[in-house]
C-alpha cells in the first residue's frame with residue numbers, strides 16, 4: 001500500500017497542481033487582458049467586478065447611495081493616466097458610513113473627474129444641485145460687493161478661504177513623496193515671490209515645540225489628519241513631510257500646504273467689514289496665481305467644474321466664508337440649525353462658549369454671550385461674488401433674527417415667514 005501511495009501521490013499532486021495552474025493561468029490571462037492592454041503588468045489574483053463590489057448597504061454618504069453594481073463594473077477596470085482607480089476614489093466612503101451630506105469619494109488627480117465622471121456627476125448633482133451640462137463662472141471682482149459692513153455688536157471676525165491645486169500633479173490622496181516635495185517648492189517659491197507681501201514659511205517637520213504651541217495659540221496651526229475619513233483617503237501619509245504653513249507679517253493671510261489639497265489660501269480678519277476682507281482675499285489669491293504662472297505652472301481649473309479640488313464638496317470656487325458672531329439667544333435655541341438651513345448657511349456651526357476671547361477685540365466681548373462660528377455652504381454654480389453677496393444677506397438676517405428673539409419676538413414667525 002505504501003508503495004502504491006508513494007508512487008501515486010506525487011503524481012496526483014503534480015497532476016492536480018499542473019491542472020490548477022493551467023486553469024488558473026487561463027482565467028488570469030483572459031481576465032487580465034484589459035489591464036495588459038493598458039500597459040499594466042498585474043500579477044495578483046484578479047476577480048470580476050461582481051466579486052469586488054463593496055458592501056456599502058449600511059453607508060449613508062452620497063457615493064454609497066449612488067453606487068450600483070453595474071456602475072462599479074463599468075468603472076472598475078479604468079485608470080486615470082496616473083493610475084488612480086475607482087477603488088482609490090471610493091475607499092473613504094466605504095470605510096466611513098458618514099453623514100447624509102458626506103460626499104464619500106475623492107479625486108486623486110484632475111483626470112479623476114473625467115474618467116469617473118459617471119459617479120462624480122451623481123455626487124455633484126446631489127451635493128451641489130449642479131448638473132453635468134451646467135457651467136461654472138468665476139468672478140473675483142471685489143468692487144461688486146455691496147453692504148459688506150456687518151453690525152460690530154455681533155460680528156467679531158471674518159475668515160475667507162479657497163483652495164488651489166497645481167495642474168499636472170496628483171492630489172494629496174495619491175501623490176508620491178517626490179511629487180509632494182515638488183509641489184511644496186513651487187508653492188513656497190510663489191509665496192516668497194508675492195508682490196508687496198512679506199511672510200514666513202514654517203515647514204512642519206522643522207517646527208520646534210514652542211513654535212508649534214505659539215501657532216496653535218494663534219489658531220494658525222495645521223492639524224495632522226486624524227479622522228478616519230481623512231486617513232482612508234491617504235491624507236496622513238508621510239506626515240509632516242512637505243507640509244507647512246506660510247503666514248504674512250500681519251498674521252492675516254495664511255497658506256496651508258499639502259493637507260487635503262496642494263494649498264489652502266486663507267484670510268482671517270478681526271473685522272466686521274466683509275468687503276474689505278474680500279478685497280484682501282482677492283488680492284492674495286490673484287497675486288499667488290500670478291506667481292505660480294510666472295514659474296510656468298498653472299492651477300487646476302476648467303469651465304465646467306471651476307477650480308478642481310480633492311473633495312467634490314469644494315469644487316467650483318472652493319470658497320468658504322465664515323464669521324464669528326455673538327448669538328446669545330440663538331446659540332441656545334434648538335431651532336438655530338433650521339434657521340441656518342433656511343438661510344443657506346452650513347448647519348455644522350461651532351459654539352465657541354461663554355469664555356471665548358479674541359485678543360484685541362476683547363472690548364467687543366461680553367463673556368455672557370456665546371460666540372458662534374457660522375460658515376457658507378455653496379461653492380459650485382455661483383461665482384465668488386454671488387456667494388459672498390448671498391452670505392452677507394444671510395448673516396444680516398441672522399443678526400435680525402437674534403435681535404428679534406432678544407426683544408421677546410417669536411423665532412418661529414421669523415423661520416416660517418422669512
Ligand SMILES: Nc1ncnc2c1ncn2[C@@H]1O[C@H](COP(=O)(O)OP(=O)(O)OP(=O)(O)O)[C@@H](O)[C@H]1O
Nearest residue numbers: 157158159161219264268269320322323324373375
Ligand atoms: N471667522 C473666523 N474667525 C477666526 N477663525 C475662524 C473663523 N472661521 C473659522 N475660523 C477657524 O479657522 C480654522 C479652519 O476653519 P475650518 O475648520 O472651517 O477649516 P477649513 O479648512 O477652512 O474647511 P473644511 O475643513 O471644513 O473644508 C478653524 O480653527 C476655525 O475655528
